[in-house]
Amino acid sequence: MSIILEFVNVNAGYGRIQILNDLSFAVDEGQVYGVIGPNGSGKTTMFNALLGLIKPSSGKILFDGIDITRTSANVRCKMGLGRTFQVPKPFENMSLYENVLVAAVHGGTHRERFAREIALSSLRLTGLYDKREIKAGELALLDRKRLEIARALGTEPKLLLLDEVAAGLTDAEVKDIMRLVADLKAAGHSIVWIEHIIETMVGSTDKLMCMAEGRCVISGNPREVMESAEVQRLYLGVDENE
């Protein structure tokens, strides 16, 4: 199996505030790679560094075998990095189809004719096809999350980055998102998925990483990671000595 993404000792932050500390991890192609960690541990910042929104002060980011550490955000998007935002921000007055089309035209590598087909297939894959003429502002939360994913798919990503797409949903809705992620994997997508909901991460990911203070604390088999002393202590606030 080939590695689609690798962080090698990445240090990065905002201005002078360093957030990522020697962050290293690797994601296998075709897999769902989960990322957990306490609030503020640097998960979204890792996506920002990956997408080129902040520049590492040292370290390397390799995507599909290419060093992208100094590549612009725009080029990275065209190379196949597609992301969802932690807080969905669709164009409220535009239809779902138009929302995904904008992503396909601006983020994808194909011209408009193909962009239409890509937008429609993204809507199909996310279960939004029948609602494609509805305005985004009229959607309930679950469908807004689906639309976030459809917009990311519109850019034809080689690697899909999901930032808390299940947050705020009911248990039944979280199961819908888990099914959708399984469908995306079955369709051949490689996925990095940040989420706080533990059962979801254990049930849906091939590998799991726990971050704390901008570092990788542990990564590996999801259940083993969750049961590790490091995660019990750091993430769940359980002290080994209690």
Ligand SMILES: Nc1ncnc2c1ncn2[C@@H]1O[C@H](COP(=O)(O)OP(=O)(O)OP(=O)(O)O)[C@@H](O)[C@H]1O
């Ligand atoms: N634009 C910014 N400028 C300065 N500091 C920031 C900025 N964005 C985030 N931070 C800080 O960086 C740290 C890591 O934030 P980040 O959003 O990466 O955490 P997270 O792991 O995604 O947390 P959460 O689980 O709450 O989403 C936090 O201390 C946060 O306050």
Ligand SMILES: [Mg+2]
């Ligand atoms: Mg975050």
